[in-house]
Amino acid sequence: MPGLLTLTPHAHGIDGCATRLDFMTDRFEEYQERFQKMEEALKNTKRLIVLTHDNPDPDSVSSAVTLAYIIKNKFKIPTTVKYGGIVGRAENRAMIRVLNLRVSLLSDTDFKPGVDFAVVDMQPNTGNSSFPKNRKPLIVIDHHALRKTTRAEYIDVRTNYGATATVLTEYLVESGLEMTSQLATALSYGISSETQDLGREAGEADIKAYLSLFPKSNKKLLANIVHPRLPRDYYITLNRALHHSLLYRNVIATRLDEVKNPDFVPFIADFMLRCERASWAICLGRYKEKIVLSIRTTNTKGEAGRFLRRLVGKRGTAGGHEMIAGGQIPTAKMEHEEITKLEDEIVQAFLKKLGHSEAADMTPLLTPEPITA
Numbered sequence: 001m002p003g004l005l006t007l008t009p010h011a012h013g014i015d016g017c018a019t020r021l022d023f024m025t026d027r028f029e030e031y032q033e034r035f036q037k038m039e040e041a042l043k044n045t046k047r048l049i050v051l052t053h054d055n056p057d058p059d060s061v062s063s064a065v066t067l068a069y070i071i072k073n074k075f076k077i078p079t080t081v082k083y084g085g086i087v088g089r090a091e092n093r094a095m096i097r098v099l100n101l102r103v104s105l106l107s108d109t110d111f112k113p114g115v116d117f118a119v120v121d122m123q124p125n126t127g128n129s130s131f132p133k134n135r136k137p138l139i140v141i142d143h144h145a146l147r148k149t150t151r152a153e154y155i156d157v158r159t160n161y162g163a164t165a166t167v168l169t170e171y172l173v174e175s176g177l178e179m180t181s182q183l184a185t186a187l188s189y190g191i192s193s194e195t196q197d198l199g200r201e202a203g204e205a206d207i208k209a210y211l212s213l214f215p216k217s218n219k220k221l222l223a224n225i226v227h228p229r230l231p232r233d234y235y236i237t238l239n240r241a242l243h244h245s246l247l248y249r250n251v252i253a254t255r256l257d258e259v260k261n262p263d264f265v266p267f268i269a270d271f272m273l274r275c276e277r278a279s280w281a282i283c284l285g286r287y288k289e290k291i292v293l294s295i296r297t298t299n300t301k302g303e304a305g306r307f308l309r310r311l312v313g314k315r316g317t318a319g320g321h322e323m324i325a326g327g328q329i330p331t332a333k334m335e336h337e338e339i340t341k342l343e344d345e346i347v348q349a350f351l352k353k354l355g356h357s358e359a360a361d362m363t364p365l366l367t368p369e370p371i372t373a
C-alpha cells in the first residue's frame, strides 16, 4: 500500500534511543533521484554551511540541522549550521539549548572562497536573509513561493507544504540514515510550531511527517521547549502590547515601538489574532533601525504574503504565506516622528486594503466597555 507507515514493536523507545522505522513508501525512487542530484550539486564542495533565515524559527532551525546531518553522513562533507540575526523567542532558544543543537551566528568571514552554501526555509535576496546578493547557494530547500531570482544547483521548493521541516523529514526518512531522537524532537516541534499544531496551512504531508516523528521524539524535552521559562522582557512586552492594541471591527493593530528582539513581533501578532473579533492582525515593532511587521489572518486564502508585500511596497521587503507574513522597512535615516508617521500610514493603509474607510476610528483593546459605532 503506498505511503503506509509501520512501526516495529520496539520503536517507542522511552529512553530516547534511536530506533528504526520501517517506512514503506512509494517515493523511494523519487528520493534516490533527489539524492543523486544533490550529490551532483555538491561534487566539488569541501565545506558546506547550511544557512537559515534571519532570526530563525523552529522550522528553519530543525530543517537546517537535519540537512546538515544528511549531507555530513550521506556525502561525508563537513557541514555546519549558521543563522543571521538573533534567536529571540524563548521557545526557540530553549529548543537549541535542550536539544543541544549545533548552530552558530553567521559572520562575514564565513563567505570566503572554498565554502559553499545551502539555504533552508528561505530564498536568497529576501528581506529576512543575510545571504549576500552576489553569491549563489548550491542548494535551496524551502516552502515559500519560488522567486524568479532564485538560482541554485539544486532547488526543492514546495509551496504546498506547511513546513520546510516536513520536506526535511521526508529526506531524512528516505535517506536510510538513523532518525535520532534529537532530530525527531526538533523536526516535530518545527512542524507543530510552524503550523500551529497542524491546524494552520498544514496538509497531508505535514501530518504524515509529524506522525512518523512523534514516536521518536523525546516528550520531556519537547515539554521543556513548548513551555520554557520566560524572561522579564516577555512580560514587559506583553504589557505594552496589551496597552497599544487597537481594534476596528475585524482588525486588531498593535504597535510595540522598540523591541529587545524582533521575534516579539510575530509572537504578538499570533496572540492578538486570537481575540474573538479579529480575523486580521497586524503588529509593528522597531528593531535595529528597521520597522518589523507581521500580519496574520484566520482566512485560509488570505494571501497574507502578497498583501503585506503590497502594503510595504518599495519601502522595504516582505514575504509569507496565505495566513502569515512578515516584513521589514529600513528607517536608518529617519527621524523618530517620521517613523511614527510611517507606522500610522501603514496601519491606515492596512485598514483601507481590508475595505474599511480611511481614518477609521480604532478602539483600544483594553477599553472596559468597547464603544461600538
Ligand SMILES: [Mn+2]
Residues within 6 Å of the ligand: 059, 060, 121, 143, 162, 163, 164, 194
Ligand atoms: Mn517555514
